[in-house]
Amino acid sequence: xxxxxxxxxxxxxxxxxxxxxxxxxxxxxxxxxxxxxxxxxxxxxxxxxxxxxxxxxxxxxxxxxxxxxxxxxxxxxxxxxxxxxxxxxxxxxxxxxxxxxxxxxxxxxxxxxxxxxxxxxxxxxxxxxxxxxxxxxxxxxxxxxxxxxxxxxxxxxxxxxxxxxxxxxxxxxxxxxxxxxxxxxxxxxxxxxxxxxxxxxxxxxxxxxxxxxxxxxxxxxxxxxxxxxxxxxxxxxxxxxxxxxxxxxxxxxxxxxxxxxxxxxxxxxxxxxxxxxxxxxxxxxxxxxxxxxxxxxxxxxxxxxxxxxxxxxxxxxxxxxxxxxxxxxxxxxxxxxxxxxxxxxxxxxxxxxxxxxxxxxxxxxxxxxxxxxxxxxxxxxxxxxxxxxxxxxxxxxxxxxxxxxxxxxxxxxxxxxxxxxxxxxxxxxxxxxxxxxxxxxxxxxxxxxxxxxxxxxxxxxxxxxxxxxxxxxx
Amino acid sequence: xxxxxxxxxxxxxxxxxxxxxxxxxxxxxxxxxxxxxxxxxxxxxxxxxxxxxxxxxxxxxxxxxxxxxxxxxxxxxxxxxxxxxxxxxxxxxxxxxxxxxxxxxxxxxxxxxxxxxxxxxxxxxxxxxxxxxxxxxxxxxxxxxxxxxxxxxxxxxxxxxxxxxxxxxxxxxxxxxxxxxxxxxxxxxxxxxxxxxxxxxxxxxxxxxxxxxxxxxxxxxxxxxxxxxxxxxxxxxxxxxxxxxxxxxxxxxxxxxxxxxxxxxxxxxxxxxxxxxxxxxxxxxxxxxxxxxxxxxxxxxxxxxxxxxxxxxxxxxxxxxxxxxxxxxxxxxxxxxxxxxxxxxxxxxxxxxxxxxxxxxxxxxxxxxxxxxxxxxxxxxxxxxxxxxxxxxxxxxxxxxxxxxxxxxxxxxxxxxxxxxxxxxxxxxxxxxxxxxxxxxxxxxxxxxxxxxxxxxxxxxxxxxxxxxxxxxxxxx
Numbered sequence: 001x002x003x004x005x006x007x008x009x010x011x012x013x014x015x016x017x018x019x020x021x022x023x024x025x026x027x028x029x030x031x032x033x034x035x036x037x038x039x040x041x042x043x044x045x046x047x048x049x050x051x052x053x054x055x056x057x058x059x060x061x062x063x064x065x066x067x068x069x070x071x072x073x074x075x076x077x078x079x080x081x082x083x084x085x086x087x088x089x090x091x092x093x094x095x096x097x098x099x100x101x102x103x104x105x106x107x108x109x110x111x112x113x114x115x116x117x118x119x120x121x122x123x124x125x126x127x128x129x130x131x132x133x134x135x136x137x138x139x140x141x142x143x144x145x146x147x148x149x150x151x152x153x154x155x156x157x158x159x160x161x162x163x164x165x166x167x168x169x170x171x172x173x174x175x176x177x178x179x180x181x182x183x184x185x186x187x188x189x190x191x192x193x194x195x196x197x198x199x200x201x202x203x204x205x206x207x208x209x210x211x212x213x214x215x216x217x218x219x220x221x222x223x224x225x226x227x228x229x230x231x232x233x234x235x236x237x238x239x240x241x242x243x244x245x246x247x248x249x250x251x252x253x254x255x256x257x258x259x260x261x262x263x264x265x266x267x268x269x270x271x272x273x274x275x276x277x278x279x280x281x282x283x284x285x286x287x288x289x290x291x292x293x294x295x296x297x298x299x300x301x302x303x304x305x306x307x308x309x310x311x312x313x314x315x316x317x318x319x320x321x322x323x324x325x326x327x328x329x330x331x332x333x334x335x336x337x338x339x340x341x342x343x344x345x346x347x348x349x350x351x352x353x354x355x356x357x358x359x360x361x362x363x364x365x366x367x368x369x370x371x372x373x374x375x376x377x378x379x380x381x382x383x384x385x386x387x388x389x390x391x392x393x394x395x396x397x398x399x400x401x402x403x404x405x406x407x408x409x410x411x412x413x414x415x416x417x418x419x420x421x422x423x424x425x426x427x428x429x430x431x432x433x434x435x436x437x438x439x440x441x442x443x444x445x446x447x448x449x450x451x452x453x454x455x456x457x458x459x460x461x462x463x464x465x466x467x468x469x470x471x472x473x474x
Numbered sequence: 475x476x477x478x479x480x481x482x483x484x485x486x487x488x489x490x491x492x493x494x495x496x497x498x499x500x501x502x503x504x505x506x507x508x509x510x511x512x513x514x515x516x517x518x519x520x521x522x523x524x525x526x527x528x529x530x531x532x533x534x535x536x537x538x539x540x541x542x543x544x545x546x547x548x549x550x551x552x553x554x555x556x557x558x559x560x561x562x563x564x565x566x567x568x569x570x571x572x573x574x575x576x577x578x579x580x581x582x583x584x585x586x587x588x589x590x591x592x593x594x595x596x597x598x599x600x601x602x603x604x605x606x607x608x609x610x611x612x613x614x615x616x617x618x619x620x621x622x623x624x625x626x627x628x629x630x631x632x633x634x635x636x637x638x639x640x641x642x643x644x645x646x647x648x649x650x651x652x653x654x655x656x657x658x659x660x661x662x663x664x665x666x667x668x669x670x671x672x673x674x675x676x677x678x679x680x681x682x683x684x685x686x687x688x689x690x691x692x693x694x695x696x697x698x699x700x701x702x703x704x705x706x707x708x709x710x711x712x713x714x715x716x717x718x719x720x721x722x723x724x725x726x727x728x729x730x731x732x733x734x735x736x737x738x739x740x741x742x743x744x745x746x747x748x749x750x751x752x753x754x755x756x757x758x759x760x761x762x763x764x765x766x767x768x769x770x771x772x773x774x775x776x777x778x779x780x781x782x783x784x785x786x787x788x789x790x791x792x793x794x795x796x797x798x799x800x801x802x803x804x805x806x807x808x809x810x811x812x813x814x815x816x817x818x819x820x821x822x823x824x825x826x827x828x829x830x831x832x833x834x835x836x837x838x839x840x841x842x843x844x845x846x847x848x849x850x851x852x853x854x855x856x857x858x859x860x861x862x863x864x865x866x867x868x869x870x871x872x873x874x875x876x877x878x879x880x881x882x883x884x885x886x887x888x889x890x891x892x893x894x895x896x897x898x899x900x901x902x903x904x905x906x907x908x909x910x911x912x913x914x915x916x917x918x919x920x921x922x923x924x925x926x927x928x929x930x931x932x933x934x935x936x937x938x939x940x941x942x943x944x945x946x947x948x949x950x951x
Contacts, residue, residue: 041571045790047564047672048551048573050705082786082833084810091789138806140794269833271842274676274783277706 005198005236007229008206009158012193013171014149015181016125017060023124023148024051024094024276031187035130035141043146045089050275053078057148058101058279060180061122062289064150065102067178067296068117068171072289074281076101078122078273083266086140087127095151096121097270099278109166116155125149150181156195156206161225165218168192177296177322191216194225197242198232207232208242212249212256224249228256300325308338317346323359324350330365335373344372348389363392370399378459384408411457417466420453421446425470436474443471475948478542478636478690485531485541492531492541495636496524496585499543503587503634506951508615510607511629513548513558515588523585530583538693540583545629545638548589548606549596550681551670552576555586559672560604560625561594563797563817573670574705575639575681575698582697587635590625594819595788596646596674598622599888602878603821610878611654612949613917617875620650626684627654632951637685637694641671643678644776645870645895648907651684652870652920655909655947657937658684659691662927663902664709666695667702673787675780676707678899686946688906688937692716695930711928718935724758728936729863733769734894740873746919747869750910750940754867757939764859764866768852769897775848776896777825777889778832778841785829791817824885849900856901860926865936867923869894870907874917898924906933909946918947 022029025042041049062072079097105117127145131138152171158164172190175181183190197209212228215221227249232242246265247256272278295303297319304315319325327349331341349368353361368389375385380403388402403409424446425432431442450463484490500517520543527541546552549559551569553576558564572580579586591607593600601609601624609624611617612632619628623640627650630638640647642660651658660682671681683694692715701710730751735744755761768775793799793813800812818826832841859866872891898905905924912918925932 041569044795046551046569046571046796047557047559047567047790048549048569048668048670049571050669052704052706080786082789084789084792086792086794086806089790089795091792092786267835269786269830269835269838271782271786271833271838275705275707 003201005233006201006203007159008156008197008199008209009160009164009225010156010195011152011154011158011164011167012195013152013168014191014193015064015152015171015175015183016189017057017148017150017180018182018189019054019056019060019148021054021056022146023054023057023122024146027146029147031184031189033143035139036143038143039145043089044142045091051094053276054148057122059289059292060148060178061101061120061150062286063178063293064152064175064180065105065120066286066290067174067293068102068105068107068120068152070102070105070117070120072102072281072286073099075099075278076281077278078276079270080273081123081268081270083268085126086138087129087142087145089127089142089145093124093126094273094276095123107167107170109163109170111163111166113157113159113163115157115167118153118155120150120152123149123151156197161222161229164194164225165222168221169218173297173320173322177294179294185217188216192221194221194228196225196228196232198229198236207236208244210242210244210256211246213246213259215249220249220251223254224256227254231256297325300329304338308332310338310342314342314346317350318342321359323361324353327361327365327368331369331372334366335369337372337376340376341369341372344368344375344385348386352393362396363389367392367399374399374403378410379403380408380410381459407455410459413454413457414462414466416454416457417450417463420450421463421466421470424449432474435471443467475630475633475686475946476636477687478538478685478693479687481542481636482536482538486536488531492524492527492543492585493521495541496520496543496587499587499635502632503629506632506634508610509612509628509632509634509951510609511590511625511632511634512545512588513560513591513606513625514556516555516586519555520585520587523583527583527585535583537582539579539697541585542636543585543587544579545587545590545626545635546576547592547623547626547638547640549592549641549672549674550575550639551672552586552589555589557589557672558606559595560592560606561817561819561822562605563791564672565606565798567797569670571670574667574702576670578698578700584697590623590629590638592625593622593646594822595672595784596622596641596643597784597821597825599645599649599891600878601625601650603819605819611875611917612951613655613875613947614915616877617917618653618878620653620871620875622646622650623658623684624650627651627656627658630654630656630684630686631949633949637683637690639681639694639698640684641674641679641681642899643675643780644892644899647682647684648870648895648905648920648922649892651907652909653875653918655912655918655920655949656684656686657688657691657906657908657941657946658682659688659695659906659933660898660904661695661699661715661930662904663899664707665699665711665713665904665928665930667700667705667708669702669704673783675783676787677783678776678780680899688908688934688941689716689719691906691937692719692931692934709928713928713930715931716934718931719938721935722758723754723936723939725760726865727760727762727863728754729764729859729866730761731764731766731769731859731866731868733766734868738872738890738893739869740913742913743869743871743873743919746911747867747921750908750921751867753940753943754936762863764862766852766855766859766897768848768855769893771848772852772897772900773889773893775845775852776892776900777828778845779849779900781825781829782832782842782845783829785826785833788818788822788826793817821885852897852900853902856897856903856926860929864929865923865925865932867921870920870922871895874913874915874919894922898922903927904930904933906937908937908940910940910944912947916947
């Protein structure tokens with residue numbers, strides 16, 4: 001079936017930066033804390049208090065911009081965005097309007113679509129309202145107030161709900177790789193506003209758009225867009241006109257509803273923030289920010305496939321999270337058997353960490369490298385190696401110690417092999433006779449018995465070699 | 475009137491103690507409630523600070539302000555002491571922190587007598603927009619002391635304190651200083667921290683001294699100036715505000731901008747100011763005519779910029795966190811509407827509306843942006859002027875202090891009276907007002923000296939030179 005409309009989507013992604021302190025004061029910017037414990041005269045908007053910009057926030061935003069292929073404005077300025085809301089103590093948000101930090105970026109999606117980034121600007125977060133319906137009271141918690149945010153604004157280059165979800169998850173992943181945002185959607189550290197319009201297939205003229213505010217999961221971004229496309233399609237099919245307005249998405253019903261129309265839109269009365277001086281960046285500032293950008297996922301995939309000889313699939317799995325990729329890199333730096341480490345890592349490490357929410361791997365890369373090496377060199381057999389990893393996860397400890405205590409160390413004791421096999425031959429002359437009569441399957445019996453008796457002292461390979469020698473001599 | 479420098483000698487020679495001095499001022503404050511100079515008098519705190527100062531003096535310590543009783547304008551945050559901005563909105567507001575200037579005064583061991591009344595949120599030139607104490611002019615109680623730092627001016631002029639801090643957004647230190655026959659100085663924007671000064675027009679506001687002599691102004695500025703990590707608009711500088719006092723002025727150039735002596739300037743004021751200029755000329759300075767064509771746009775530009783910033787700065791008073799909150803609001807919108815309607819006076823509301831309008835979409839380019847262009851032009855003209863001269867000399871005010879009832883219903887007339895002072899704020903340059911006689915009714919007249927940015931020390935130098943030959947008028951109080 002031919003598509004009747006093209007979907008045009010633009011995104012505004014708000015990402016909280018993971019700086020230690022807030023954007024304009026020295027309060028703790030970490031998530032949580034009892035209400036109103038991370039506050040001071042500045043972030044609660046006391047009369048006379050003044051903002052002082054946190055340089056780390058500027059550097060983080062710059063790093064994000066550079067990684068997303070943006071140009072850095074050499075001259076950047078802050079503006080006040082004025083509106084009343086009880087979670088906004090100054091009644092204005094310090095933001096950036098026409099001279100943002102970063103402009104003109106781009107990100108390529110797996111579909112081949114290139115999404116242009118219009119700008120990335122730095123601003124501050126608001127606090128949080130807590131409503132007590134029972135007593136009809138509302139409370140304001142200012143802990144999040146003035147935590148630094150970047151807002152990433154795209155051009156309307158996204159064509160489907162899937163592309164939108166991919167774009168947001170890609171941005172989230174990049175920000176994590178850059179160490180500038182922990183990208184925990186459940187803690188609200190990444191939120192998105194979506195602008196959607198439909199136009200007749202192939203047309204160049206954009207339709208009227210609706211904006212859906214404050215989506216806070218990859219899934220709700222996709223669902224909200226799907227539902228909005230359906231709604232706008234129905235309106236257009238019936239010859240109607242889409243109203244330009246702000247809408248909200250209800251996760252429970254999976255539908256959007258009107259929040260406010262364009263006529264009731266706020267006039268934010270932006271003007272240059274007089275309390276913060278404009279910043280002029282030097283080439284050195286920008287070079288320094290560039291030097292602080294770690295290898296990004298696509299660069300690591302390139303290395304894993306081209307230099308390490310891993311498959312594309314393996315490379316993608318390993319780079320799906322920064323902490324996984326970092327751990328893998330640390331391991332292969334010690335023990336560069338890429339393919340073997342990758343296999344062991346995916347089956348034994350990733351499986352375990354995926355079961356928890358934590359992004360911490362309970363064992364060290366050094367110990368993991370050691371176990372991989374022990375397995376590859378037959379110091380322990382592969383199954384025992386896996387057991388060692390399990391024990392390290394559950395109880396800790398050093399791999400060699402664990403192997404010794406549990407008798408996993410393989411010792412190639414040729415004398416012991418001879419003793420055991422010779423004894424078995426002496427015990428079962430009947431089976432030797434059977435073998436002579438052509439019943440060669442008795443070999444398996446001897447192999448099993450010998451291995452059991454020689455556990456930890458010889459590898460099955462050496463046992464097999466000795467047995468073969470013995471039978472040949474018969 | 476006793477200057478800080480004389481009091482310093484008396485305190486250090488122990489001919490008077492800080493406690494005795496403080497008690498004297500407190501007594502005088504209590505004897506003159508009709509001056510309406512104070513919103514809050516901190517008797518206990520002042521006496522304990524004075525005791526502490528006496529102990530230090532007894533130990534042989536000395537610093538320029540140790541044990542000197544001062545008054546503080548009520549828009550400068552004092553930890554634990556109400557800071558009202560003379561508004562019902564903040565009538566009970568007790569700041570949880572000190573302004574940087576207060577920390578600096580404390581470090582010097584100065585004694586804070588109390589908080590002085592002012593125009594509400596520093597908006598006005600009469601101090602009669604105060605919702606709390608309404609200060610009067612010590613030279614004539616029926617007249618205004620000027621504003622917005624009218625309480626500080628009345629307190630210094632009336633002898634209720636040794637000196638005071640004021641704040642100046644468009645003339646709020648210099649104009650009341652002129653009206654009350656004292657010296658007031660607004661330093662270069664960025665020399666004194668604004669941290670803890672309740673914001674009116676952030677790009678224009680500056681704290682400064684109001685005192686009985688130019689030297690006293692320099693003493694206070696030396697104590698409170700300096701770069702502050704809490705205010706990134708402060709600059710690193712090493713100005714010693716009094717270092718040029720006593721240095722000869724002969725051969726130095728004084729610019730006389732003709733636009734400041736046109737229609738609208740009272741004849742008696744004009745004469746007194748021209749005489750001051752002549753005095754310098756007679757003593758070897760050279761007078762040169764300079765020009766500031768943007769002056770005719772200055773008041774409009776000033777009110778647009780100041781009100782635009784004020785409309786944003788005053789938005790935080792919404793009844794949610796502190797300050798006046800209306801009784802039983804029906805909703806959040808109702809809470810802000812009613813709290814702001816009840817908390818702010820007419821002049822404050824007028825300026826918030828004006829500023830909100832100027833920043834509104836569709837009007838921004840026509841008003842705010844144009845005002846910024848005027849500001850830029852005004853700065854360039856000042857740069858040109860100060861290439862030709864060391865200081866510029868103008869009247870501080872078009873008239874002397876007027877009657878309390880006058881002008882109050884004509885805001886435009888009030889705004890136009892700021893014509894002589896606003897350019898210093900727009901250009902960010904330092905300016906000082908010095909008394910230069912009285913009119914036929916005995917009301918003080920002041921003239922102003924200004925200099926280029928960070929050339930502040932030239933102002934006490936010139937002012938002191940004039941003072942040495944001209945006694946300040948003294949209020950009969």
